[in-house]
Amino acid sequence: xxxxxxxxxxxxxxxxxxxxxxxxxxxxxxxxxxxxxxxxxxxxxxxxxxxxxxxxxxxxxxxxxxxxxxxxxxxxxxxxxxxxxxxxxxxxxxxxxxxxxxxxxxxxxxxxxxxxxxxxxxxxxxxxxxxxxxxxxxxx
Amino acid sequence: xxxxxxxxxxxxxxxxxxxxxxxxxxxxxxxxxxxxxxxxxxxxxxxxxxxxxxxxxxxxxxxxxxxxxxxxxxxxxxxxxxxxxxxxxxxxxxxxxxxxxxxxxxxxxxxxxxxxxxxxxxxxxxxxxxxxxxxxxxxxxxxxxxxxxxxxxxxxxxxxxxxxxxxxxxxxxxxxxxxxxxxxxxxxxxxxxxxxxxxxxxxxxxxxxxxxxxxxxxxxxxxxxxxxxxxxxxxxxxxxxxxxxxxxxxxxxxxxxxxxxxxxxxxxxxxxxxxxxxxxxxxxxxxxxxxxxxxxxxxxxxxxxxxxxxxxxxxxxxxxxxxxxxxxxxxxxxxxxxxxxxxxxxxxxxxxxxxxxxxxxxxxxxxxxxxxxxxxxxxxxxxxxxxxxxxxxxxxxxxxxxxxxxxxxxxxxxxxxxxxxxxxxxxxxxx
Numbered sequence: 001x002x003x004x005x006x007x008x009x010x011x012x013x014x015x016x017x018x019x020x021x022x023x024x025x026x027x028x029x030x031x032x033x034x035x036x037x038x039x040x041x042x043x044x045x046x047x048x049x050x051x052x053x054x055x056x057x058x059x060x061x062x063x064x065x066x067x068x069x070x071x072x073x074x075x076x077x078x079x080x081x082x083x084x085x086x087x088x089x090x091x092x093x094x095x096x097x098x099x100x101x102x103x104x105x106x107x108x109x110x111x112x113x114x115x116x117x118x119x120x121x122x123x124x125x126x127x128x129x130x131x132x133x134x135x136x137x138x139x140x
Numbered sequence: 141x142x143x144x145x146x147x148x149x150x151x152x153x154x155x156x157x158x159x160x161x162x163x164x165x166x167x168x169x170x171x172x173x174x175x176x177x178x179x180x181x182x183x184x185x186x187x188x189x190x191x192x193x194x195x196x197x198x199x200x201x202x203x204x205x206x207x208x209x210x211x212x213x214x215x216x217x218x219x220x221x222x223x224x225x226x227x228x229x230x231x232x233x234x235x236x237x238x239x240x241x242x243x244x245x246x247x248x249x250x251x252x253x254x255x256x257x258x259x260x261x262x263x264x265x266x267x268x269x270x271x272x273x274x275x276x277x278x279x280x281x282x283x284x285x286x287x288x289x290x291x292x293x294x295x296x297x298x299x300x301x302x303x304x305x306x307x308x309x310x311x312x313x314x315x316x317x318x319x320x321x322x323x324x325x326x327x328x329x330x331x332x333x334x335x336x337x338x339x340x341x342x343x344x345x346x347x348x349x350x351x352x353x354x355x356x357x358x359x360x361x362x363x364x365x366x367x368x369x370x371x372x373x374x375x376x377x378x379x380x381x382x383x384x385x386x387x388x389x390x391x392x393x394x395x396x397x398x399x400x401x402x403x404x405x406x407x408x409x410x411x412x413x414x415x416x417x418x419x420x421x422x423x424x425x426x427x428x429x430x431x432x433x434x435x436x437x438x439x440x441x442x443x444x445x446x447x448x449x450x451x452x453x454x455x456x457x458x459x460x461x462x463x464x465x466x467x468x469x470x471x472x473x474x475x476x477x478x479x480x481x482x483x484x485x486x487x488x489x490x491x492x493x494x495x496x497x498x499x500x501x502x503x504x505x506x507x508x509x510x511x512x513x514x515x516x517x518x519x520x521x522x523x524x525x526x527x528x529x530x531x532x533x534x535x536x537x538x539x540x541x542x543x544x545x546x547x548x549x550x551x552x553x554x555x556x557x558x559x560x561x562x563x564x565x566x567x568x569x570x571x
Contacts, residue, residue: 056514124528
């Protein structure tokens with residue numbers, strides 16, 4: 001059974017945890033420290049979701065992927081290192097200098113998959129599950 | 141009124157007899173009336189109105205003034221016409237007495253014009269005066285008689301003036317009441333159709349129109365056109381399917397139908413930017429549609445359930461595909477709903493941040509406003525889901541099935557709107 005990669009939370013993350021979000025503890029959300037970690041996280045995880053802290057759309061993506069049986073890694077972007085993370089993501093994506101992909105951004109199999117829009121449409125058409133399986137995020 | 145009766149009495153025995161007959165009749169109506177001479181046509185009109193009022197309430201104790209106005213067709217003009225036109229034939233029970241009173245009135249009128257100038261009335265009055273003065277003309281006893289006559293004339297004039305004032309006041313009241321009823325019903329109708337009457341107004345309270353958001357006003361107007369166009373397309377589909385047109389032609393209709401829905405989603409996206417709360421409230425939709433509201437519209441999975449039963453026969457593959465689609469829809473809806481719950485949670489925390497009770501909350505407000513932007517995204521995502529579901533259905537179905545599906549969906553919405561109208565015009569139970 002695939003499980004999300006565990007990233008230990010760094011010190012200084014003083015945000016209050018959400019009340020009643022028992023599913024939150026199942027996924028390990030972290031802040032990115034250095035720029036290199038972004039690239040490594042993307043390549044290490046079959047599915048990783050980048051989202052701003054407290055973003056509800058990010059929550060939607062997570063819930064949907066969970067329902068499918070995927071336990072995605074989540075990278076919470078804070079205001080402080082926003083620019084840094086965006087720069088890294090742009091580099092990964094392929095150098096389109098537009099400030100980085102729009103968040104929330106889902107990477108599947110090390111490549112940018114898209115935002116909530118794409119996740120929704122591929123889910124409805126039935127394309128999402130095969131893609132996830134191919135990337136090794138789903139084993140069934 | 142008793143002064144007038146006195147005047148009538150002085151006219152002679154004939155009037156007394158008439159008065160007595162009238163008393164007998166009017167006893168039924170539990171109201172004392174009077175009949176004065178021809179020139180008091182004016183007063184008989186006012187009195188007819190009063191009679192009708194009292195008789196109406198006697199026979200319809202549970203009715204309100206509104207009902208009374210419903211039955212009355214009073215207008216300044218109608219006051220000039222025969223008193224039999226005061227009442228519509230809806231109240232047959234009322235019609236007879238009024239007709240009788242009208243006849244009494246008719247018997248005693250000379251010219252029927254209510255707008256008879258006071259001078260004319262005065263003229264008639266002086267004629268009477270002359271008649272009665274003729275008998276006492278030239279005699280030494282005429283002085284005290286003259287005094288009495290003068291007093292009677294003064295009484296008469298005072299009474300006439302008061303009658304005219306009363307008439308004018310009643311006229312004013314009646315027209316104002318009718319106008320109020322008219323305005324209230326228009327407003328109710330407009331509210332039922334979800335007309336936007338201003339920002340801080342919810343559907344249940346009646347308030348004055350505030351500053352209208354132009355983006356919303358545009359949306360309201362466009363949505364009205366959209367509904368009209370949809371109704372037209374539904375008719376077109378119905379005829380086309382019965383006429384067995386070719387698949388090529390049917391495809392054009394289906395594409396039009398699909399594009400029409402996509403137009404709606406586009407309109408909603410603009411409206412969401414203008415005022416997302418308004419869109420989410422569903423005030424632009426009818427009341428029955430609002431009952432099914434989920435993030436600014438219908439749940440795609442619910443609509444699929446409606447459609448599937450209408451689309452028989454489906455092949456096994458189609459059935460499987462539709463089943464999968466329904467499940468995917470439901471999963472996506474759940475994810476969005478949970479996202480909405482999360483947003484509510486965050487918003488509550490933001491608004492309630494700090495100490496509640498301090499009385500100052502500017503920072504909380506500015507934080508909260510930022511969070512509200514997410515609502516726009518939710519509406520957009522929900523509409524995106526609806527659009528994707530529609531498109532996937534069109535891929536699963538044949539052209540003919542898709543046409544039937546669009547027709548079924550269109551009529552389903554029509555039925556919901558009809559239900560809303562019925563609900564709006566349902567008879568109110570007595571208080």
